Each structure stands twice: as C-alpha cells, then as structure tokens.
Amino acid sequence: MKKKNDMKKLINISENTTLALCLISLCGLVFNIVFYVILRITIINNEDIMIVADKIEVFLAIVFIIFFIFHISAIFSIILQLKFFKRESILRSFSFFVSVISLLMIFGDFALLSDISKEYIGGIKTGIAGEFLILYLSQGLHLLFLVLVIVLTILTKRRIYKKAMEEIVIKDESIFINANYIGVLCSVSGLGLLILLSIYSPLWAIKKGIIAITLMIMLPYIAIAVYWAAVKFKEKAGEWYDEKQYQDLAKASLTTWIVSVILLAVIFAFQYWYSKATILNVIWFPLYLFFSLLIFSSSILYLSKKDMASEE
Secondary structure, eight states: OHHHHHHHHHHHHHHHHHHHHHHHHHHHHHHHHHHHHHHHHHHHTTOOHHHHHHHHHHHHHHHHHHHHHHHHHHHHHHHHHHHHBSSOOHHHHHHHHHHHHHHHHHHHHHHHHHHHHHHHHTTOOTTHHHHHHHHHHHHHHHHHHHHHHHHHHHHHHHHHHOTTSOOBOSOOHHHHHHHHHHHHHHHHHHHHHHHHHHHHSOHHHHHHHHHHHHHHHHHHHHHHHHHHHHHHTTSOGGGSSOHHHHHHHHHHHHHHHHHHHHHHHHHHHHHHHOTTOTHHHHHHHHHHHHHHHHHHHHHHHHHHHHHHHHHO
C-alpha cells in the first residue's frame, strides 16, 4: 500500500509539472508559428531575414529548450502511467507514440530553419516552399501532442482519485498490450508514409531519406521495447510472460512468418517480371519491416482480446 501511495504522489507531481510545462509550451508554439509566418513573408518579399532573426533568435532558442524539457517530462509521465495502471489504454499508447515523434521533430524544426536560412542567403529558393510546409505540419503535430497531454492528464487524475474507476496496481502487464498498440501505430504510419513517398516523391529523394524516416517511425516501438526489457531485466527469462502470453506470441509469430513470406514472394515477383518497379529496390526492407510489425502486433492484440472475451 505504501508503495502504491508513493507511486500516486510521484504521478501527481509529474502530471502537475508536465501540465505547467504544457501550458508554457502552448504559448511557445503560438510564438513559433507567428515567427514562421513572418519569416515566410519576409522571404516572399525578398527582404533581409537576418533583421527578423536577430531580434528574436534568443526567444526562439528559449522556446526550443522549453519544448524539449516539456517532451522529456511528458514522456516520463506517460511511462509512469504505463507502469501504474493495470488496464491498457489506446489513448496512452497513442500519446506515447506521438510524444517520441514530436520530440524528434523539435530537432527537425531546428534543422529546417537552418536549411531555409542557408538556402535563402545562398540564393536557392526552389525547395523553401516545401520546407515551410513540413515546418507547418510539424507545428500541427506539436499541437496535437499538447492537446493529448492535457486530455491524458485530466483523465489520469480522475482515474487515480475516483474509487469507481479501474483497479490500479503496480504491475507491468499492461505494457505487453500497450507495446503492441504502439507497434500497430508505428507500422500503419510507416506503411502510409511509404505509399505517399512512392506516389509523390522522386526516387532519389526516397533513397536519400528512407533510412532516417524508417528509424524515426520505428523509434517509439524501440523505446517501449527498451523500457519493457529494463522492467523485465531483474526477472528470469522464463518469467517474462505468462502461459497465455507465450501461446499468443507463438501464434502471432507463426502468422507473421507465413504472411511475411507471402509478401516477400510478391515483391520478388514484381521485381522479376517488372523491371520498371525500381522503387521496390529502395523500399522493400522498410515495407517488409512495417508490414511484419503490423501483422505481429495486430495478431497479439486480436488473440489477447479474444482470450479476454472467452474468459468473460
């Protein structure tokens, strides 16, 4: 009981800190968007961007630092919730997925601003419009994460202090299911992005960025897997799963292997019979990785829900 109360206090402190940083970050996001709009107008009018940048570069740096601290605090809070709550949560899993991608995009925002400045000063303007589009989409992702944190914080506080809500125990069983929710989110996002890139991007651009894109999308799943391994590290390997989970893993692994072999056979046939399908030479491994992860995680979730339904 004392351990549970200590965890409640830690979650409460973490949630309050994260919420305060969230509100500050929201103001910072508005500041960033206004700055990006002004910067774009300045570039369109062929004016000196350094006049704008010199005035607010210090404030911009402060906003980036606050953003980074907020994301670290939010990720820590979500991990505490994953450990504390017995039941899995799609919202919590989705928030963790978005948190990692949004954190990575902070560095992406900085890199885009640097590229835009260098290209404009160097007289290169052909790719700036596309970079601004990515920059605006990134701010939309940050806004989505801010909203998710606020909603998740409110729901978490209600569930901790309302006796009528779900049972709360200090166990890690929910991580098994939440990790597979995150696996589905990563794989669906990866497959969707591969489709968009294959349709709208030239082959040289895909070849240049496919490794970085794959790693970025897979990072949330890798992060939750590392956390799960850290939680299980003190246990014997035979105690990592219960009997039902072992059975689900075996069935999901077999299903994934069969379906992935079929997928590779289809890719091989396309490459063999259609020499113009050069895009497959570049994306076949990310395609296989995302597709296999989707089948595996979906199978685990299906089997888990099926077992729960049969028990009821």
